[in-house]
Structure formats: structure tokens, C-alpha cells
Amino acid sequence: MINFNGELLFKENVHLSTNNRGFKYGDGIFETIKIANKKVVFWEDHYFRLMASMRMLRMKIPMEFTLEFLEQEILKTVAVQKEASSFRARLNVYRKDGGLYTPTTHKIDYLIEVSPNNYKTKKPYKIDVFKDFYNYSGLLSTVKTNNRMLNTLASIFANENDLDNCILLNEKKGVVEVANGNIFIIKGNVVKTPALTEGCIKGVIRGKVIDMIKKNKEFTLEETVISPFEIQKANEVFVTNTIMGIQPVTHYKKKSFTTEFGEKLNNNLKVLQITGK
Structure with a gap:
């Protein structure tokens, strides 16, 4: 399932508009995050990098976007996945629809995708x-x-x-x-x-x-x-x-x-x- 603005939806029920700015202009940012043993690994580092990036790109940071809120949203999304010891999550933040190069708003939407993390160190590389x-x-x-x-x-x-x-x-x-x-x-x-x-x-x-x-x-x-x-x-x-x-x-x-x-x-x-x- 996908977390779309806090709502858990089946993938087929997530609908993004053809005016999505992340799609049309790359007007979005993302964090790839590891979750191990139900813990978001190095979450503070990811969170503060995300906040710095949103400020740099002049996105409006919602009041509820606290460290604790987003961590719980990630874990909420992990909780409905099939059991695994390690997961990877992609937290995507993008400006809401509207405008051409110049956006009509700086408010944002967010989307969290989660999948099992099966990476193993490779040799040779x-x-x-x-x-x-x-x-x-x-x-x-x-x-x-x-x-x-x-x-x-x-x-x-x-x-x-x-x-x-x-x-x-x-x-x-x-x-x-x-x-x-x-x-x-x-x-x-x-x-x-x-x-x-x-x-x-x-x-x-x-x-x-x-x-x-x-x-x-x-x-x-x-x-x-x-x-x-x-x-x-x-x-x-x-x-x-x-x-x-x-x-x-x-x-x-x-x-x-x-x-x-x-x-x-x-x-x-x-x-x-x-x-x-």
C-alpha cells in the first residue's frame, strides 16, 4: 500500500494528475530511507536534510511536518507491508499542481512507498x-x-x-x-x-x-x-x-x-x- 498525504491506499487507487509538478517539471525531492527491525535508521539525518532541501526549493513546510509525525507516517506504511526484517522507503515531496515554470502555490503533497530491502554486499563490484x-x-x-x-x-x-x-x-x-x-x-x-x-x-x-x-x-x-x-x-x-x-x-x-x-x-x-x- 501507498501512503498518500497520510492516507493508506492500494497502488491502483493512487491517482496523480497530468498536471503533477513532480512529473512535468521535476519539481519534487525525495529521501530513500532504510527501516530495520521496525526502526527508521538515521531518521534525524534524513529529516533535517529533507527540511533543508524544502527550504532551498522554497516549498511551504506544513506545520504537521515534525520529526515525530513523518517517522510515524513511515512506520504506519511499513506496518501494512508483508513481513520482512528490512525495508526501503521512498518519501517523495512535491509541489501541488498548478502553473507552468512558475507555480501557483508552494504547498506540497507527499507520498511514501515501501518495499522489502534485499540488498546484499556484492563481490566482485x-x-x-x-x-x-x-x-x-x-x-x-x-x-x-x-x-x-x-x-x-x-x-x-x-x-x-x-x-x-x-x-x-x-x-x-x-x-x-x-x-x-x-x-x-x-x-x-x-x-x-x-x-x-x-x-x-x-x-x-x-x-x-x-x-x-x-x-x-x-x-x-x-x-x-x-x-x-x-x-x-x-x-x-x-x-x-x-x-x-x-x-x-x-x-x-x-x-x-x-x-x-x-x-x-x-x-x-x-x-x-x-x-x-
Whole structure:
């Protein structure tokens, strides 16, 4: 069942207008959220990112959109699904119908979809660079809007070339992220990830990984500009998102990587998801 503005409906009973602004103009944002053991994982991080994105896109935040309200709406939607230990939810917020490029209102509708989360860490895991189009650097690119055409095309490219993921570049030919998450590279005791100014999504798991690495005195964390050539010189590479957690990369072009540090971080992340500490 789908949660449409707080009402639980069968999918076939959810009707969106042909004037839906999320459909016509990509005038919407979304959060992909993990639910494990009836707990919304890292919910505060998702919630505050959602609020910041809505403010940036000048959407009117409803008074009832509190941390507690939306968490209960997600759990309410999970409760009517078939039993599973882990779920993924997509919380989509979009401006109400009306207007052309200029909307007639800044009020919003929301929709919550839930499905079982069956992701398991993959090995081998191969990536390469997607060069056909660029992810332009700038603050707007850090927001998870409904406009995911670049990610779609990169994912098609990956599928056509027997890859598990693709690296997206910005207009300066710098590494931004992968098609469905953030990227980290390790060389010696230095861990690098693209800075937000490069245009990458401000990922929730990205933030958790940064915090974990900063607490590890053996490594130095840099949010910086990364060249695709640096990836070939790295000892380890891993990608992150809410659903897969930390996924170590085993191959990039003709280069093979070790996965020890990424696997260790992923184990620590799983503990953090359960305990919150």
C-alpha cells in the first residue's frame, strides 16, 4: 500500500494528475530511507536534510511536518507491508499542481512507498567512468530532486557494459559521486571523498562514514577535488548509500583493489545502525 498525504491506499487507487509538478517539471525531492527491525535508521539525518532541501526549493513546510509525525507516517506504511526484517522507503515531496515554470502555490503533497530491502554486499563490484554527460557542480546538485536523468543514463551505461556502477564527473572533469551514491578512495592513510562544492549529494551514509574516519587516528579524511586518475592509484575504493551501506569496489578499469578497510567500516556502520552510537 501507498501512503498518500497520510492516507493508506492500494497502488491502483493512487491517482496523480497530468498536471503533477513532480512529473512535468521535476519539481519534487525525495529521501530513500532504510527501516530495520521496525526502526527508521538515521531518521534525524534524513529529516533535517529533507527540511533543508524544502527550504532551498522554497516549498511551504506544513506545520504537521515534525520529526515525530513523518517517522510515524513511515512506520504506519511499513506496518501494512508483508513481513520482512528490512525495508526501503521512498518519501517523495512535491509541489501541488498548478502553473507552468512558475507555480501557483508552494504547498506540497507527499507520498511514501515501501518495499522489502534485499540488498546484499556484492563481490566482485566493478565500476568505470561515465563520460557522456556531466553532473554540474553547485549547491543545487547536492539536493535529491526528482530530476535523475543523469543517474538513469549512467545506470543504463553500467548495465550495457557489465558494470555494477558508474562514476559521475562534473564540468571540471572532477569526480562527483557514483550513479546511486557517494564515493571514497583510500591511498596510504589518507581517505578522500569529493567535497560538496563538487556537486555530490550530501549523503546520510557519507556523513556517517566521514564521522567514523575522523575518529580513527590512523587515517586522515579529506573532502576535496578528486581526479579520475587518482582512483587508479588508490589502494581501496568504496561507495555508499542508505540502502547498501558501504559497498567496497573490487575493480576499476584494469585496476583491482583490496577491500579490508571498507569491509571493516561497513561492520562498524551496521553496529551504528542498531545502537545509534
